[in-house]
Amino acid sequence: MFVVKHLLCLLLMMLPMLSLASESLQRPKARLIQDTEVREKPQIRAAVLGSVDADTEIAVRDRVGGWYQIEAVPLAGWVQLLSVRFESSAYRPGRMGVSSLWKSVTKGHSDITVTTGVRGLGEKEIRQASINPEALRQLQTIAITPDTAREFARQAHLKPRSVDYEVSEND
């Protein structure tokens, strides 16, 4: 009985460790498509911690701008986003890529999709669709004015930037 009780206690203590392990298993798997330098911070001038060969499997922890935070044991640090490609896996709604990490961290977060996916928005649905004038009327009421958008940007501290590089349609 004493042994059983202690075994149970041990198991209970291990549970949080097990859930942490499954958390790290949820870190999206990816690989590098070229030899890549791992940096201490998501900046091109940050110190280089080491280099990882192309095709090495890595775990992605986060994104900041054009950088992913990765683990490629024994290294952990930042690599350029475009050097990374995720391994594809079965679709789990709202749980793909980096978003999966934020969903597990943010308490009380639920997906916004209400329909259960029985009826998708595929070729069949579009071909069979007929005009819904009532929905159009409803849609037209949710548009906002440029002034409202400017106020949103102001409060969000989104500053318009002039971007010098011009795009032509024939680039």
Added chain:
Amino acid sequence: MTKLSLFLSLCLTVALVGCKATVQNFDIGRLVNVGKQLADQGPMTLEQELELGDQMTALMLGAAPLHRDQKLQRYVNQVGMWVAMQSDRADLPWTFAVIDSSDLNAFAMPGGYVLVTSGLLDNMSSESELAGVLAHEIAHVVMRHHVREIERQKSIGLLSDVAFLASDTYHSNAEKKRTDTDYLKKREIAETLLSATHELYTKGLHKDDEFAADRLGLLLSSRAGYDSYGLAAVMQTLTAVDPGDSHLALLFTTHPPPEERLQAMQSHLEKLGSEFSGQMGRQRFLANIR
């Protein structure tokens, strides 16, 4: 293109000048004769584009419902309108909406309508990703890709009286029993437009248009103050999904593979710089997407 845009403009002019109740009195036979005598009018006017966009959007909304969360809709409009204001067509009546669907996709319609699925939003974790997707769709409208495609389709023939699609006559069950030539001709023409819309949104645009929208979209979201890598991050997420999954089926039918788009974006992103100088807006996004 010449006759088609001419007929369209003539019919729209009449439809817009008169009220919808007079549509059923419209003599389409006369229009055909008049059309044959007049010279090419040129590309679609703004009024025509707006009317076309209305009806194409009404059709897309017949395929999936608007998401009910009004706060979410407002948020998506704020982000979208702010990005659209960085473009050369800032003055359009830009209207953005989330449609409730577990599929991953986004659509642009002429005149400035942009729809994005809740399924796609569910796989994002930052406002700059949303801005990146909306910017791509905005770019399609700025470059009039769908308008050009509709103009190009000779099969539309007498594309006329788009307003008829909005009329009570068209929607009335009693009217559907009508067998007079006038009504039947108008119905047929209207339904040609509908089938052109069905085609366009299930086949997609030319892939060059998609790459062009990626390029202009990058510029627009960067100008709006967002981290330039938002759309690239969404492409990365898409590559993480089994490409055979049905939630991605239509997206992959109508767009180049995300891998190709990432490669095409690379040089442009390098020019914009990988230094993190724009906002990701993660907290604001997670707070608004509930």
